[in-house]
Amino acid sequence: MSFALLSSCIEDQDFGQYDQIEVIPTYEASLLYIEAPESLVNDAPTNVAFSQNFNFDAFSSKAFSERVVDGTITYIVENTTNKEMSITVELLDGDGNVLDTEILTIEPAPAAQLQRDIAYGDSGKSINIIKNTSSIRVSATNLGDNSTTSDLPEPKIILKSSGKFRVRIK
């Protein structure tokens, strides 16, 4: 036993490697879903069918904003109305200043759905836009008429969105 203990060996270890550990997982989840029936579009007094601010503190919360590295927001627009529609998504900071704007224009039904991926970080727009976003304003503009209706059942304009971000935990 003593012989074993005295003759014990240890391969070269480098515990300094601990500092090189990087924990940067990628998380994804849905952000915002809005649907509006064609009747709402037709009944709007102007061609702006709706415009609404939505509080969204997920991005500006410390747990996220201090750790986010880069990522992508994906927008998907589905239009089953018979009008060309324009969806404007604005990311706003706490004072209501517009940090980023994305305009998504989609043809009338039976248009294919529109998908757009917006990158933030080194390969895209500034990640500070995401870090400072505390609300999202969504506006829908009718670029067609307001008297006819689609033949499709329950015609709607739908905005879907999701975020996929890398977050540095260590």
Added chain:
Amino acid sequence: MSLRQLIITALLWVSFAIHGQNKQLLYDFVEIPQAAMINPGVATDFQWYTGIPALSGISFQAGSSGISANDIFANDGLDINDKIRDRAISSMSPRDELSGTFQLEILNFGFRGRNPDNFFTAGMYIEGDAIGYWFRDYAILAFEGNADRLNQRFDLGHLKTRGELVNVFHFGVNKKVDDDLTIGLRGKLYSSMLDFRSTKNKGFFVTREGQNNIFESTLNADMRSQSSGFNEVRNAADNGTLGSVLTKRALFGGNLGLGLDFGFTYHLNEQTVVTGSLLDLGFIYHANDVFNYSLKGDTTIEGIEIVLPGAVSNPDTDFWQDLIDEVEGFLPFEGDRKKYLAFRPTKLYASLRYNFGEPLDRRANCECGVNASRNSIRSKYTNSLGGQLYMVNRPRGPQMALTAFYQRRFGNFMALKTTYTVDKFSYTNIGLGLNLQAGPVNIYAMADNLLAYRNIAASRYASFQLGLNIISWGRN
């Protein structure tokens, strides 16, 4: 050294490192008094013994069934992040564990009764024991996230851990029933200093294609953690009164419990012996300084969902806060201080031993009893060969180890025991134990997994035991 100093010294061992330790080398090593601690029914021939306080029994064990320090920290030029990914996250199973235990005897003594067939033992020891299973799905979520893992369920049940620091007072009776059978019983009073456990977690987290939005995230959880002692100890650390608080908690000021040990030794014939013991069949009732947390419920979200025109009828609606409130409503995270019962990690030992070679001179005073025929002590033999079984109950079910052993005695002066053990930590565990008897002074030292000393960093298991006693056989 005062009792308080002794306890503080013992606690330093906890901070150094902290599984019911398989003491296969010590088991049925009848020359060592501490063998009675793992089989109250051990065949003993001492008239009396006393351990040197704080030095009579020191044991430590640490094991990792899935990975070693060398796997991660070897200076091999590989990226440590790749090593963590390949050797831990991708390779380890939720049944892999990191565990450790230590035991430090503060007091241990034994004496033969008026009826020489009865031998009594008593004492106090501190034991720390902790185990954590590899929380694989949590590690995947932490290191890689949930992105591009649609429909993959992350199992919340992978969080399974428990640990405790307890002071144990014990008193045992060992009775030689006849020439063939010795039985033993030990009562234990546990004084828990610290305890934590989170072992019955269920649930999952999954990201699927959404029904409305792009993704839906579902969290289904039934999780609970229980702890006692930590709040008081933390406050004591802040106030500089850690030593006195721990001493108080060790001396019945914490949470109390009761336990029993059973054991026997039976001679099938002159040279063949079968033994068995059941240890720590007991519980601790945690009623003092208890803090529990639970997360129970089920929720599925697809982000903020707004269906016009109804959703904006109230322009002040805060949809984000509504979402948070909804999640917290369906999945409440709550704390409570409910008392709880914690069962101790019960261990089982069994062995079959064949003695052969020259019988040794008897050391026991065989003229000490009035009934000489019942008080006869069997001779030890130069050699012993056999097998042992060890089992301990763990959060993921019993763990088992099988041991083959050979013991060689060199007169009454020295005895060596070597073991080969197979368990979940190693298939190459060779151990060696040495017992020296110099007059009344008894010293023993044991270590196993000796082959791992070729590269200690690559070892997944390390264990040692040592102790110092004074023994009398009643001969003057």
